[in-house]
Amino acid sequence: MVRVLKLSAVMLWAAVALAASALCAAHTSAAHPVEGQEQKTAAATGGAAAAGAGTHGLTPQERRGKAIYLRGESPSGKEITALIGEVDVPASTLTCGGCHGARGEGKTEGGVTAGNLSWTNLLKSYGHTHPSGRKHGPFDEGLFARALVEGSDPAGNELAVAMPRFKMSAPDLADLIAYLKRIETDRDPGLTETGIKVGTLLPAQGALAETGAAMRDVLAAYFDDLNGKGGIYGRRVELAVAETGPDAAATAASVRLLVEDGQVFAIVGGMSAGADKELAALTQEVEIPFIGPATLLPQTGFQTNRYIFYLLPGMSEQARALFNFSAQRQPLARARVAIVYPEGGMTAAAAADIAELCKKSGCGELRQSTYTVPAVFKDKIFLAFPSVPADVTPAGEAELRALVEKYRFPMRHTAAQLSALAAAKVLVEGLQRGGRDVSREKLVTALEGLYEYETGATPRLTFGPNRRVGASGAYIVGIDPARKDFVAVGDWVKAN
Ligand code: HEC
Incomplete structure (x- = not known):
């Protein structure tokens, strides 16, 4: 037919x-x-973009340690393996964070407790008495390494088999320790008990200024409406806007400013304005999720960038x-x-x-x-x-219309407005799935789990660790x- x-x-x-x-x-x-x-x-137009870099966040060493802790990835390129029982597996399949909690807070699963791994806790002068009755004095760096490699605590007690024995290089171990010293205060920016700050990137001058304004209307309305309904786990979403610059470097600098000085948790929608490569590199460097930049050139090269989620094919x-x-x-x-x-x-x-x-x-x-x-x-x-x-479902269209009516902004550049709506919905879905205790890391993992997700404004979207374009076709x-x-x-x- x-x-x-x-x-x-x-x-x-x-x-x-x-x-x-x-x-x-x-x-x-x-x-x-x-x-x-x-x-x-996205022809980049106008827009001031002072280059500026605050020094928030982790040191390079702490960041490497975090990659080991959360993902079992060795930035030094040396393999890290975990021995569980008799089987050697890549540490990426048995991560510290998976058992001890994304923030090292400790976790009990199936009656087995993997304790708190913050350095202050490990070094407590009076040591630990564990639920199992196991007792020992404080750790130090050498004793910590021994626990990891040989599976024994400072008192020489053997740790339960549930704790794998790890093999990792000395520099990797040093990076991991550096991160554990920092883990307690490693909070993703833009996230508080009551709020979550997100950014977007829009043209404010030149030929695309009106499209930018049209997208901004939708994002502002969508989040305000959401806040009116209680936000996400009680957190209100606050929107900050960065302007695209006259060229790719300026656009990237503008986003860097948004991320580092504006302290946003994630970036949503908007346009990449020809700065695709620069933005991909930046999100990777800062480890900030960027959901749904409109572009013809999704960066899907050899090395997967975990932080960008493109909705539509390029x-x-x-x-x-x-x-x-x-x-x-x-x-x-x-x-x-x-x-x-x-x-x-x-x-x-x-x-x-x-x-x-x-x-x-x-x-x-x-x-x-x-x-x-x-x-x-x-x-x-x-x-x-x-x-x-036909990708725009009646529900998707009704959703946009409802916002237009409630917030009295013009319905214009409809396709751009729908793409902004879709990006906002994907972000919110990810935040909801990430839970009350969401982090950038959890958001990324939640989004990678989206399967045939219906935004009402795009083809259905599916992401995965190696799939960065939701509608790939x-x-x-x-x-x-x-x-x-x-x-x-x-x-x-x-x-x-
Ligand atoms: C498969 C789950 C699992 C993984 C993965 C895992 N652990 Fe553990 N870990 C445990 C459990 C369970 C214990 C408690 C063992 C016991 O009480 O005998 C433990 C104990 C420990 C201890 C001893 C704490 C103490 O107070 O005695 C340290 C240190 C530790 N883990 C560090 C790590 C690090 C670092 C990683 C990642 C490189 C890691 N663990 C990965 C489950 C895990």
């Missing part, structure tokens, strides 16, 4: 019109040209979905494939990505060239869209030249 789709703002907005023709008429020399044109999203994911779509229509080994794209960085990168995929999948013949006029391909052209109007849409309209040719096609 063919469904005709009307082009709407949603498509135009974040839409990447990467087009791929499938089969040529004669079927003898099948070609799969891929044509691309991109729509400008150029690369859409190009991959187009490729998969073509491959479904004709076996690649018999196909002659042409990747055709306009000159320019964004599409060139996506084209290179497809070429690589093509080689790996054993394409018959591969050609690449740049191209500008798609007209000759007419009904052989297929377009990829990150989202279609594209809608493939054909063109009906006679009716000058788009025609749906299939459902959602995955990028992988």
